[in-house]
Amino acid sequence: MNKQIIKDELTGVSYVKIRHDSGLEILVCEMPGYTTTEAYFGTRYGSVNTRFKTAADDGFTVVPEGIAHFLEHKLFENEDCDVFSLFAKTGASANAYTSFDRTCYLFSCSENYKESLEILLSFVQEPYFTKETVDKEQGIIAQEIRMSNDNPGTRCFYNMLRGIYHEHPVKIDIAGTEESIRKIDADLLYKCYNTFYNLHNMVLVVAGNVKADEVLEIVKRKLRACEDVKLQTEFLYEPETVVKKEITEKMAVGIPIFSIGFKSAPCSGYEGMKAEIEAFTALSVITNPASEFCKGLMDEGLITSPFSNEVFTGDGYFTSIISGESKDPYEVRDRVFGEISRIKTEGLDRRLFENTRKYTYGLSVREFENPESVASLLLNSFYSRTGAFDSLKIIREMTYEDVTETVKKRFDPEKSVLSVIAPK
């Protein structure tokens, strides 16, 4: 068992990182003075992992869209009862989620964390699927998909991804479609479970009112050692170009909402985090309400509230996104292109850059505020293969030149997509 203590001098926060003999990575942050304990048990298995093989397989298996999410739903039911009824006895608030690159099971509690941790570790290791339980779940998930399809923000986002990515499965809806989930059966669920829910592919994070030694003692009792199945996932070749530059859908919305996504080269690890922070800072400078550019858009009534920004990145994808609401998203898109072109020629405004760097740093410091945010930070460090304190270091060292270069490299209008949800 390999154990490291990692400390950040600035915030005074430290955590323990353990590579357990079972293959599991364990991250524990003891936070004196807090009542809450937050725990995540996660696997590197998200909606993008539709093609995979293990050492025992001859070729790659291709599974229906939405199966990772379906599996998450089904793990909440074991042979004897619903898992929620087990957590009900400890008082913990339990939940789970599936995103593009992960499935996580979690609880938050203010008492009895050891009992809740035992439940968490047990139920994720005890799959139980039958035809009846799978059939029953189809109806629930179909309603979840319908609810999601009524959300214009979600539709706008997915349409944008479909415009950007030719082959990468990040373009598919996390929950799949009503049609794709009908192809899921118990055997397929077991196949996916046995491939991805392998401790060598998983992480346990606990933060807040917790003792690392107590966590390790529970882990020792509850974990079932497993062989590394030598998991391989693959993605089809993804060109640098986008599929469509413009996608519009009509829904019941008040005024049009839009997302502009800029596709650029994916990267991972520390370099990936650095690229992500630099792209986020670039987005924040470009769309800064203090800029002449944004003041102009607001004065003209093209936007009435600030843009929102996101860098959407993971295994094989990197997209910088500007979103908002506007009576004329097409004109806004053209103006954004104009501003990017100006920045490429004239450079970023230095004062805006410095203030934005401080803003980004402030956001990062806030992530150390409470058990929930710290647990989330530790979890993200596992998925991005970085250290939990790397972001603070990157922001402190980030230069004007780095971000100017990022605008040149990662904001190409030719590799962008405008997605619009317009009123019916």
Place this chain on the structure above:
Amino acid sequence: MGLKINREVIADGVGFSEIIDPKIKTSVLKIKFITELNEKNAQLNTIAAQLVTASNSRIKSYSEMSDRLDALYGSLLYCDVTKNGDCQVISVNAGCIDNRFAFEGENILGDLLGIVHDCIFEPNLEGDGFDSHEFELKRRELTEAINSEINNKRWYAMFMAQKHIFKGEPVANSTNGTMEAAEKITPAQAYEVYKELLETAVIEIYFVSSSENHTAKEAFRKMFSSAERRVQKVNLRSVSPLKTEVCRVTEQVAMNQTKVIMAFKTKCENRLAAILAAKIFGGTPFSKLFVNVREKMSLCYYCSASYVYSKGTMLVESGVDTEKAEKLMEAVAVQLESVKQGDFTDEDLLAAKLNFANGIRSVNDTPSQIISWYFIGFCYGDEVTPEEELERVMKLTREDVIEAAKSFDLDTVFVMEANDEEGSDQEDTDE
């Protein structure tokens, strides 16, 4: 050293709670103006709150304000406007990271408090009203927000349902107001209403920081000592009367999934017992609605109940296929009846208590939760610590819960029906 709380009345109708929590890394200030909710002033209060948090007499525009806040390491300054019973609560919120994290020893908190002071007491004026340019920007933002109310269908269904559930009561008014009214309001009207708010609102201020710092309290004491006050008392709890006949309304919206909202009203005074009854019925993932309507009947993704004490009303919400809406409503009624009949075990009751207790115990872990806790206590004239509340919850009996459950009667059924199987039309443009 643990958490320390001290509330002091610093002026007529102005309470200041200073909360010191050494474990946190940020400071949070919330100034809550509580006033009667009415159609005439609600929209003006909302736009006034948005204006005073966007600029002031020294920082003359939203753009400049945004720049200043970024330079203060992404400090926050924003307002939120909510309903609490038949009252409107206008909250001016500020927050920043501790000075110890600054690159060059800047006084982040001091500068932010200075900005907040100017926003509240020296707003950005022009003639006898707010600055007209900033007012126009905020009016556009407000009209856009009104236009966009339909975007979030789950929220919109609840918003529309409340117009029927609380018909004729102040809470039925929207804090954003109507589009028609938004087009007519003026900077002078908004400023008049703001001055009235400063004079007449009940004001509760909360300041949470990691170390003892009386700067904020003393500054506000000084500011309010010279302010003319004629406080208007507010009633933060007004139980909504049960309609003589169940109100049933169906409206149609172009979407995929039908939304069902059911309102049940009570005169029950035992707040905690009513909350527990709602939890057993539909407030947890092991409640009757979740286990039966979602898991066993597979009718929906969500079907939950929550109790609004300020109005004595329990709201059930769900999303379902249109043709199954009736079946869902019947199932909800059956499950409520089972709680009324005491068809739950001692284990179920304990689970609901533990779930409740889990939330109560964690209150002290974040500044915003600490503030919410003590503000709710203030609103209901029942300021207890989380520990004291916990003791009360654990003492409740199954008879208390059954009695509370029995007091709920169906008042309104609102169905927002999906009238478009596809819900959307897509157009792709290749370039």
